[in-house]
Amino acid sequence: MPAQKDRWFPSFSFLLFCASFIPMLGSTSVLQELSPQEYFSSLQAGRASLAYFSHNVSPGAQPFLEQIENSVEALQDYGISVVKVNCPKEDVSRYCGKENALRKAYLFRGNMLIREFPTDALFDVNSIVANVLFALLFNEVKYVETLTDLQNIENALKGRSNMVFVYVPATGTAEHRAVMEVAFVYGTVHQFVLTTEATLLKDTGSDEPDASSARLLFCHCQQATDVAQPCRKTPLEQDLTVLNIHRHLKLMGAPLVTEVAEDPEKVSTVHLQLGLPLVFILSQKETYEADRRTAEFLAWQLLGKAGVALLSRDLVGLNVLLRSNVALKTPDEGVPIKYLVLEDTDEVITLVEDKSKVEQIQEDEDEEDEDEKENDNQDVQDDQVVEAVSRDKKRELPLEQILTLTEETFHSAMLKAAQTVVLFYASWEAVSLAVLQSYAEVADHLKELGKTQDYVVTDDENQPYRIRGVQGVLLSRVNCWDWPGVCTTENVTQFPTIKIYKKGEQPLMYNGMLGTEELTSFIMLSRVSCPLKLMTIDEAEGYLRGELPSELSSYHHTSVLGVFSTAMSKAKEAFIEAGSILSGHVTMGMYFEDDALALSRKYAVSPPALLLARSGDRSVEGIALSKESAQDIVQMIRYRLLDTFPEITVQNLPHYLQLRKPFLILFSDGDIGQLESKEMLKLAKGIPQQAFVPCWLNLRNTPVGHGVLKAYFATVPSLPVLVWVNLHAGGQVFKFPPEQSVTETNILSWLEKLKAGLEIPSSTLSEEDWKPPLPAYDFLQMMDTTAPEFTLRASYRHGDGQEQQQPEGSEEKATVREETPEEAGVKAEKVQSPGRDLRGTAPRLAGREKQAKRHSEL
DSSP states (O other), X not given: OHHHHHHHHHHHHHHHHHHTTSOOTTOOOOOEEEOHHHHHHHOOTTOEEEEEEESSOOGGGHHHHHHHHXXXXXXXXXXXXXXXXXXXXXXXXXXXXXXXXXGEEEEEETTEEEEXXXXXXXXXXXXXXXXXXXXXXXXXXXXXXXXXXXXXXXXXXXTTOOEEEEEOSSXXXXXXXXXXXHHHHHTTTSEEEEEOOTHHHHHTTOSSOOXXXXXXXXXXOTTOOSTTSOOEEEEOOSOOOHHHHXXXXXXHHSOSXXXXXXXXXXXXXXXXHTTOOEEEEEEOGGGHHHHHHHHHHHHHHTTTTOEEEEEETTTSOOOSXXXXXXEEEOSSTTOOOEEEOOXXXXXXXXXXXXXXXXXXXXXXXXXXXXXXXXXXXXXXXXXXXXXXXXXXXXXXXXXTTSEEOOTTTHHHHTTTSSEEEEEEEOTTOHHHHHHHHHHHHHHHHHHHHSOEEEEEEEOTTSOEEEEEEETTEXXXXXXXXXXXXXXXXXXXXXXXXXXXXXXXXXXXXXXXXOSHHHHHHHHHHTTSOSSEEOOSHHHHHHHHTTOOOGGGTTTOOEEEEEEOOTTOHHHHHHHHHHHHHHTTTSEEEEEOSTTHHHHHHXXXXXXXXXXXXXXXXXXXXXXXXXXXXXXXXXXXXXXXXXXXXXXXXXXXXXXXXXXOOOEEEEEESSSOOHHHHHHHHHHHHHSTTOSSEEEEEETTTOTHHHHHHHHHHSSOOSSSEEEEEOTTTTTEEEEOOTTSOOXXXXXXXXXXXXXXXXXXXXXXXXXXXXXXXSOOOOXXXXXXXXXXXXXXXXXXXXXXXXXXXXXXXXXXXXXXXXXXXXXXXXXXXXXXXXXXXXXXXXXXXXXXXXXXXOGGGO
């Protein structure tokens, strides 16, 4: 009920205002006739009255008296009385004595004369009301004749109040009356300025002004904070009537952009109440600043024609397509809101001015939707990630702990924390959106693990605000579709890409699995120097025992310690380089003091050597470094870090495939028994030089194993089942005899038969390479080729004194110059235009749909 009351209050006050100009039924206008003595004795302080003094009414004065009588009621609405004063013949006072005095009408306030009017200037009701109010509203309505007078008033108002500038061809007209009647109500809110000089119309910016027509301009001087800055002007494009002027001033007084945090169907603004449409710009948290500038730019273009609101997807659960970026609500009752996909603000303006365009755009979108439905099945088969994201697209991600970076804020953000993690993604690309969900979960995990810290960062407008993150780690993201210049500079050509930036160091790229646990582990482990330089044997022994910060305990599995003598500079440099490659994936330490030989001999090796201590295993393995190149060290460490008898998962399978060795896999429905585990582990440890990979796969943890078994045997066999498969040579699949128990002896005997060719394979896998169904492609190159102007516009920086360099003769150069800073700016104090593209929730969506509509089409 309160919302309904608020909605109707402006309309009710508007009706009261208009009702004062509608004559009441049955009322009669009576012209008072008094003697001079009666008239002057009846005058009250502060009350205005219009008096006509006459001895007797001549035939020539009769039309004037009729108009005076007709104006009684109109002037009474403003508290002005109208009186005919009958002068005695013998009266020779100032107002009755002279002949020319009898040809005038007099306006009094109290007993003070305000102005004399020649009767021929008061030729009808309009001229009487207009001139009387004009005289009374001397301070509220200024009359100017020269441009200098106009500029002086305008300069005095800047930063303080707004101005209503009116041109009328002549005073006393219907338009003049309408302006005066509105000024009587709004004169204390805005400064009214009136002129009859047509030359001032051209000086105020009107193109080819029509001197025969009245014009009204609302001048937004309150926003002009500098004297040299001109006031924006919004013309009234309708005729100058009381209702039209009142309506225009109500619209000018409404907020430029309304921020909406509720169902748009329930939103009611001044624009809708006055019969104008309302345009919603659909936004989200990471693009808020850009969307706000776009909304303000559009609001200035549509001022007086439509309202503009910024609708946040993050605050309102919209049941609309994510690709929609504009919504249109009309004042018509019962008409639903139309959600559309538009490329730029020019299309929005056309939409408001031409209602037929709405149906045309919706028809085009319906055709595109039909095309999409035809390809839905193919899309799901081609890319299950797209399907998953589509099912989950309405989920609201908790991104408040992740800093959104732009071209203006990227470099300054790298200095805020000791370690800044940046996710480079594309807002329309399915895998990017899936990783963004994992990235949000990483932020929650880090918050639980470490101490929180508030980072002071700046937005696009250099306005500071706080974002809460983990001490020493700042999570951030860059939408490469909005800011391709940043991604090009950072050499990001595929999405998604994750890099870690540390002060004074080269960025570290993450190449692992994009799940939540893997990302969290990488971020946490990368906080520790790799390699960590240890200064004493006690520190080295503590490192091998796993003495690391408590928050790293769940991510630390194996400690790798390089031991070198002081003279082994080449080996040390190679180990340091290997550490930079493996940073975030493993913890590495380094000891090269004078007593390094004593430490290495304790574990039966000599420098240069590696000491490996696995988490939960008290033994330390010593390995001599026979090769001293960084790549050889990396390969050795990766190999040694592999488990002896691992559980195969989607995450670790690539590491074991890189060994290019046969697999001996024990498939089970749950954990394997102690007997099988003991026998398989004994087998694994007894294999010379790891001739094959003994492992197991839990179908409950890794359901994709069901599909693997069906590919091997057509149907899933009874579990557990032991399988030998060589993916890199022939692809033959052998099944361990189910009647035999899984023991080391039986397995070795069976493997000898396989080697001798005495066993028949259960199946043979295809020799086709396991490749992605489609080749990879360079997203940034695709964007530059399809829409080169987008990259140029996105690369424009605030405050740049020069335009982006382009080859001579480029046609886009002129286009970019026109679309960058506009006169007066979107805000009076800004110098950069927000651009005409709708860069919000679905930036340049129409262009995107055409160039990258389907993964299967690329």
